[in-house]
Amino acid sequence: MSGIVGIYHRDGAPIERAFLKSLADFLAYRGPDSRECWVDGSVGLGHAMLRTTHESLNERQPASLDERFWITADARLDARAELLQELKQRGREAQPGAPDSELILHAYAAWGLACVDHLRGDFSFGIWDARNRQLVCARDHFGIKPFYYAQLGEAFIFSNTLNCIRIHPAVSGRLNDLAISDFLLFDMIREPGATSFADIQRLAPAHILVCNEDSVSVHRYWKLPVSAPIHHKRPSECVEQFRGLLDRAVADRLRTSSVGVFMSGGLDSPTVAASAQRILAGNGPDFSVRAYTEVFENLIPHEEGPYAGLVAEALRVPIAFQVSDETGLWKYLDHQNHDWPEPSHLPCSDGGLAQMRQVAARNRVALTGFGGDPALSCLLSVHFLQLLKKWQFGRTLADAIRYLTAEGRFSRLYVRTRWQRWFASKSQVPHYPVWLNPGLEKRLDLRGRWEALTGATVQNESARPVAYEAIADPTWAALFERYDSTVTGVPVEVRHPFFDLQLIGFLLALPALPWCSDKELLREAARGILPDAVRLRPKSPLPADPLIALLQRPESAWVDWFEADPELGRYVERRSVPKVFGEKDPWSAWIHLRPLSLNFWLRSKAAAG
Incomplete structure (x- = not known):
């Protein structure tokens, strides 16, 4: 969750170091560990460091490779071992303990603009290519890390913090009417690349930007692929493959001695917490997991606290509760000096700020369970209709029996929920x-x-079109930004294991039955790990x-x-x-x-x- 900033004067005008330093200093709340700048004539990069991985303990940015490439990055890479092997095959030797920013530089040196095809993880970066006199910027596949930029005549400025760009004297406060209208219609900006300010653009997820003396170009480098359907001969094979992929996704997002988990009393985040505890417990007593749960005690009936407590007890991890009864309607505005960079519709919530500050007191990294719901979503009516259209009556009967005989099924038939979905009134949409x-x-x-x-x-x-559509929804990038320091102002890096590329590909390839309906895969994977009271708990919305x-x-x-x-x-x-x-x-x-x-x-x- 480090802060990055860069300025490039396309007309060759020199960068004012003092001004660049002031922008890096502004980012100190994101990166309290160190702040540095690099300037070479008409280009300058700044960085505010937040060390969140073992490899970043001695890292310095902006960083250079061969004095030809310079980078400022907020990045955490997945599958580092595979990337190191690919680099070796290209004749580039990078050390196993190299920080992620250095691996990105090696990838750019090896493949140029195609480096993004070899990177996995959460990243937002700018690279200055001195030989080709071009600035190359990129944002990760799902938009977990933000990236903003402005073209101000011959000046180009970028940052992962919107308010940092607004400091530039050439950036006006003029609002983007379409973006504000989108907020009023959808709670979020639906116009690709837009922000609430007319002068500032947002680099969309899975996009790369190239800026040189002649032009600024943006293109998409990745689209969520359609996974080929997969079937396993034995149920145990599917469960074990899922556990392996999840543990790897969580391990890639740990690389630290302690972690917080935003944990409910459901299945997704407790599954992540169990994986994190399993991984860190094997590293020794100095490694720890701590759970954080939001609860209501009086405002509405609420059961998350007791169920989350059962999970914490079973995993033997401490848990802290954030009681939200007294939040009130916009009450947080009365006692918190917080500058929201863009409009946010949070009438009865503080946007998680209190809980983020609670996490920051002990941890720099927090995990969520986001992604489990959309990746496993399915419509049984569609599943059975497709089988019947293909005249697969035997499999239709077998799947129906498998569904009805699942453990605890008759407490999880969701008759009322299905009825309300089918016959919802117009006022409920x-x-x-x-x-x-x-x-x-x-x-x-x-x-x-x-x-x-x-x-x-x-x-x-795809195997389950509704799941593909749910994962590809632009709402996710907007949600991820709400957990980023550009919005929260808190130096905590929030990571989302279910949005690992390999894990997402696996989950989207699974059939609706037996694994996805009612998250049967998670229930089976949690057998003997999570309490049955939680593992077999029916999925239900808040009662009020x-x-x-x-x-x-x-x-x-x-x-x-x-x-x-x-x-x-x-x-x-x-x-x-x-x-x-x-x-x-x-x-x-x-x-x-x-x-x-x-x-x-x-x-x-x-x-x-």
Whole structure:
């Protein structure tokens, strides 16, 4: 989670070292261990170091290879041994203990722009190629590391921190109307490459950028592949292959002596925690895992605490609970001096800031269970329909029997959930807001945009199309950015083992039955590791919505009478926003509170100048 920044004057104008140093100093909250700059005429790179792996203990950046290539990177690579072997075959000798930034430099020296085809992991970097006089930047496959840039006449500036770029005097505060509209429609920016500011762009996941004296070009280097369906002769083979891939994914994301795990009482994050504990326990008593769980005690009925406690007891790891009952509606804004770089719709949450700070007191690395749900998602109706269309009646019957006879199945039939999904009322799905500024709405054709993007699907021929579509969803990159220091301001690197390329490929190739429906694979892999009370626990949503619970409280009446920031009128017709105090429909409350979230952000932006 180090901070990176770079400036390239394409017209040959010299870089002002003092200004570059000020940008690197601004990034100190991301990288408190060291800050360094490198300048060579019209190009300069800066870095603020956060050491999170064994290999980074003596690392220095910006780093050089043969005085020809220079890099500033926020990177953590997977499959380092394989990369070292590939480099050796290309005649490049890199040491096994070399930091990840050095391996990226060797990869660029070996393959040039094609280096990204050989890199796996989480990365965001800029490389100056002195011989070819070009700046090469790249962002990882799933967008776990952010990357922003601005073209300011002949000046090109990049960073993994949006507010760092905003410091440049040539960057205006002018907002991107389409990006702000996207936030009001979707909670996130759907326009590829856009940020909330007109002068600043976001490098999309799996993209590489090349900047030289003549041009700036961006192209995609990877697309989520369609995995060929796989079948195992024996169930044990599938379980063992999954355990091996998961342990490798977790091990690649550890490489440190202690780690925190954001752990619920479900299956995904406890499975990650069990793997981390298994790996670190084998390294000796100085290596440790600690779990962190968000709970509600009074606001709503909530069972995550007791179940997470059972997991922690079984794994013999300490657990810390973050009680969120008193968060309130935007209450965190009253007592936390936090500068959100872009609008964020978190009416009844602090965006995980309190929990991140809790983790930071003991750890620099935290793991999540994100990715288990989408990678294993499936529709049984589609699965059986496909079998019947192929006249595979025997397999249809066998799969039905296998599904119904799974351990604990009759406590996990989800009849009510399926009924609600099939016969959901129109109020239980997202709807188009009535309060958008009419002029903006017409100019940007926002209704047409909402209809096109709301119903958009990713066409694919994978084993389970719904899972492929869920993993390819752009929402993930937006979520990852929320856990990055550019948003949290906390020097903790959050890693997501289920988004390992090999593991994702394996999971997307599995058939719906027996492994994916109801996450049967995780349940089998957890046998003898997690308590049966957790392993066989039915998957269920929260019994109540914290936002709806807060809206019933008298102290929440103010939400209908907020004072609009002068700039809000560009986007929202304030008088058309319905009252939400006392609202009981989750989607209506969520949608009609978006203008208030934007209003808070506009006010904070104005206050910060």
